Amino acid sequence: DVQLVESGGGSVQAGGSLRLSCTTSGFSFDYTEMAWYRQRPGNECEEVATIDKDGTTHYADSVKGRFTISRDDAKNTMYLQMNSLKPEDTAWYRCVDVDYVNLPMDCGPSAWHDGWGQGTQVTVLS
Numbered sequence: 642d643v644q645l646v647e648s649g650g651g652s653v654q655a656g657g658s659l660r661l662s663c664t665t666s667g668f669s670f671d672y673t674e675m676a677w678y679r680q681r682p683g684n685e686c687e688e689v690a691t692i693d694k695d696g697t698t699h700y701a702d703s704v705k706g707r708f709t710i711s712r713d714d715a716k717n718t719m720y721l722q723m724n725s726l727k728p729e730d731t732a733w734y735r736c737v738d739v740d741y742v743n744l745p746m747d748c749g750p751s752a753w754h755d756g757w758g759q760g761t762q763v764t765v766l767s
Contacts, residue, residue, distance in 0.1 A: 642666075642667045643665075643666075643667040643668050643738075643755070643756065644665065644666045644667050645663055645664070645665050645736050645737070645738070645756075645757065645758035646663070646664045646665075646758055646759070647661060647662065647663050647734065647735065647736055647758045647759070647760055647761040648661070648662045648664070648761060649661040649662050649761065650734060650761030650762045650763045651762075651763070651764070652764040652765075652766060653726055653763075653764070653765055653766070654765070654766050655726060655727055655728055655765055655766065655767050656725060656726065657726050657765070658722070658723060658724045658725075658726065659723045659726065659763060660720060660721070660722050660723070661677070661720065661721040661723065661734055661736075661761060661763075662718055662719070662720055663675070663677075663718060663719040663720070663721075663736030663758055664716075664717065664718050665717045665718065665719070665736075666717060668738065670712075670714060670717040671694060671714035671717075672694050673694060673738050673739075673740075674691060674692070674693040674694060674738075674739045674740075675691070675692055675712065675719045675736060675737070675738060675739065676688060676689070676690065676691040676692070676736070676737050676739050676742065677689040677690050677691075677710060677719075677721045677734060677735070677736055677737075678734070678735050678736075678737055678742070678748050679730075679732035679733060679734045679735070679748070679763075680732055680733045680735075680747070680748045680749040681729070681731060681732040682731070682732075684732075685744075685745055686744060686745065686746055686747060686748035686749075687701065688701055688742075689701055689704055689708065689710075689721070689734070690704065690708055690710035690721065691710070691739060692710045692711065692712055692719065696711075696712070698710050703729075704723075704730075707723065707724050707725045707726075708721060708722065708723050708724070709721070709722040709724075710722075719736055721734070723763070726763075726765045727765060728765045728766070728767045729765075730763060730765050731763060731764050731765050732762075732763060733748070733749050733750050733760045733761070733762055733763075734760060734761055734762075734763050735748050735757050735758050735759070735760040735761075736757070736758045737754075737756055737757045737758070738756040738757075740756065741754060741755055741756025741757060748760070750762070
């Protein structure tokens with residue numbers, strides 16, 4: 642079974658940091674391009690960052706310079722280090738195998754999709 646499980650979400654004051662983890666199993670993680678997506682209240686599902694199998698990264702303009710995506714293929718795990726958090730970063734965050742992304746789609750807490758983790762809440766307090 643393909644499994645992706647996020648952890649590390651929570652509540653933090655503006656300017657603080659959080660580190661999300663995405664632990665995976667059931668597929669060849671080291672050959673897979675991965676991504677973090679989020680859904681903010683009242684907004685559509687949006688890409689946050691991607692990382693391909695060679696470690697090449699891409700970031701949304703809104704998080705560039707504040708967030709860092711990384712991966713540890715030995716642990717089949719992807720990370721998202723989030724620094725200088727802003728209230729507008731408050732969202733439901735999910736990790737995904739990019740082959741399963743087909744926007745527009747609901748990636749909030751009540752949605753379920755193959756190839757996606759269930760997600761974790763990040764709340765940034767002003």
